[in-house]
Amino acid sequence: MTERKEQTTTCCIAGGGPAGMMLGLLLARAGIDVTVLEKHGDFLRDFRGDTIHTSTITLMEELGLGERFLQLPHQKARELSALVGKTRVRICDFSALDGPHPYILFMPQWDFLNFIATEAKKYPGFHLHMNTEAVGVIRAGDRTDGVVYRKNDEMHTIGADLTVACDGRDSTLRRAWSLEPRRYGAPMDVMWFRLPRSGDEGVDTGAHLERGRMLVMIDRGDYWQMAYLIPKGTDAKVRARGIEAFRQSVRDLCPFREPARVEAIKSWDDVKTLVVEINRLETWHRPGLLLIGDASHAMSPVGGIGINLAIQDAVAAANILAGPLRAGAVSRDHLAAVQTRREKPTARTQLLQRIAQRRVIGTALAGNRPIRPPFWLPWLLARPPVKRRIARLIGIGLQAEHIGGDAAARAS
Numbered sequence: 001m002t003e004r005k006e007q008t009t010t011c012c013i014a015g016g017g018p019a020g021m022m023l024g025l026l027l028a029r030a031g032i033d034v035t036v037l038e039k040h041g042d043f044l045r046d047f048r049g050d051t052i053h054t055s056t057i058t059l060m061e062e063l064g065l066g067e068r069f070l071q072l073p074h075q076k077a078r079e080l081s082a083l084v085g086k087t088r089v090r091i092c093d094f095s096a097l098d099g100p101h102p103y104i105l106f107m108p109q110w111d112f113l114n115f116i117a118t119e120a121k122k123y124p125g126f127h128l129h130m131n132t133e134a135v136g137v138i139r140a141g142d143r144t145d146g147v148v149y150r151k152n153d154e155m156h157t158i159g160a161d162l163t164v165a166c167d168g169r170d171s172t173l174r175r176a177w178s179l180e181p182r183r184y185g186a187p188m189d190v191m192w193f194r195l196p197r198s199g200d201e202g203v204d205t206g207a208h209l210e211r212g213r214m215l216v217m218i219d220r221g222d223y224w225q226m227a228y229l230i231p232k233g234t235d236a237k238v239r240a241r242g243i244e245a246f247r248q249s250v251r252d253l254c255p256f257r258e259p260a261r262v263e264a265i266k267s268w269d270d271v272k273t274l275v276v277e278i279n280r281l282e283t284w285h286r287p288g289l290l291l292i293g294d295a296s297h298a299m300s301p302v303g304g305i306g307i308n309l310a311i312q313d314a315v316a317a318a319n320i321l322a323g324p325l326r327a328g329a330v331s332r333d334h335l336a337a338v339q340t341r342r343e344k345p346t347a348r349t350q351l352l353q354r355i356a357q358r359r360v361i362g363t364a365l366a367g368n369r370p371i372r373p374p375f376w377l378p379w380l381l382a383r384p385p386v387k388r389r390i391a392r393l394i395g396i397g398l399q400a401e402h403i404g405g406d407a408a409a410r411a412s
């Protein structure tokens with residue numbers, strides 16, 4: 001039996017993260033009626049990466065938004081380095097990238113998503129519903145015919161020619177069809193908190209690995225976003241040792257020594273634990289439904305590249321699907337073409353993340369060997385071909401997508 005639909009749209013997107021908002025903008029720009037459902041009331045969530053990759057800056061320029069985009073508050077990172085034991089290792093040098101933007105940006109994700117939402121709302125076909133949680137799908141046999149959602153404690157339905165799950169790694173729409181991704185595991189979880197920052201401290205965004213511990217610091221302008229890595233599943237153990245033991249461990253790893261700064265962690269309420277996971281669906285689509293971004297392949301924070309993958313998925317999906325959506329003729333083959341386009345770069349990127357997790361992070365957190373990078377590592381990382389590859393992997397990704405195909409046609 002097909003459920004009654006209170007409203008209809010051509011494409012319904014569940015989730016207003018990087019994948020969902022970018023896809024919404026591109027489809028609306030191509031003249032397609034698109035509705036994005038976002039369960040939160042704003043984009044002000046803290047538990048997201050803040051990286052804007054070189055490829056995303058290029059996409060903004062292809063959309064004619066480059067200048068305005070670069071006026072948003074951001075910090076440029078021209079290289080990424082880590083302190084491994086006592087040795088500083090330059091992991092990525094973006095000067096190896098060709099083009100006008102040899103860097104990545106650190107920009108609060110809420111600024112990025114607000115910017116995309118503002119641009120998308122300029123197109124009459126774009127509808128963004130905040131505080132709107134997708135809770136299931138409208139079924140017609142094995143086909144997804146739209147979304148069942150909750151708003152203001154009431155249930156509603158919206159019919160759609162195509163539904164796209166962009167609702168992240170705990171995807172509700174994925175669960176609605178009992179789709180189980182293959183899980184690859186991760187040796188760590190992340191404890192996430194802020195420390196105050198003032199002016200130029202002579203310290204950059206970077207990581208510090210010590211035997212049994214690892215800390216990543218992200219410069220967010222007026223504060224440091226800190227990520228303290230712990231062995232998977234040990235959150236309760238770390239908390240049981242007490243907040244002062246935690247503060248001390250952070251003090252030991254921080255490059256700044258003023259004890260006062262770490263006192264900003266007043267209690268465990270200031271520290272959130274984020275579970276890290278890498279997984280991937282075997283098939284990213286079903287009749288009437290496509291899953292992209294973390295909903296089809298959860299990315300680890302390693303390398304800070306998950307946002308790029310999510311955005312690149314959205315661009316590929318828009319390029320392939322804008323024409324069929326406009327013609328009312330999206331087939332299973334079109335949805336499969338999106339997966340074919342994106343699966344290989346995704347699987348390879350995840351493989352590299354898994355290697356880094358096992359060899360570097362897992363070994364550091366196991367804490368049974370002194371942390372010292374192999375003597376040849378700095379030499380290897382400085383070789384031009386290696387430098388170029390790492391800069392491309394982080395800044396651009398293994399397969400760069402550009403606005404093209406039917407998504408390039410702009411709505412009047």
Ligand SMILES: Cc1cc2nc3c(=O)[nH]c(=O)nc-3n(C[C@H](O)[C@H](O)[C@H](O)COP(=O)(O)OP(=O)(O)OC[C@H]3O[C@@H](n4cnc5c(N)ncnc54)[C@H](O)[C@@H]3O)c2cc1C
Nearest residue numbers: 015017018019039049134168293294301304305306307310
């Ligand atoms: C600790 C940690 C740090 C990370 N740091 C980085 C980093 O620095 N750089 C980087 O590139 N990647 C990073 N990643 C990976 C990155 O966060 C993801 O790969 C990326 O956010 C995926 O984007 P997405 O749009 O697919 O999903 P998400 O960003 O998860 O967005 C999903 C959206 O859907 C909404 N939503 C969820 N369920 C529903 C529902 N039922 N109905 C309606 N809306 C819903 C959510 O509120 C959210 O807005 C990190 C991951 C972790 C775990």
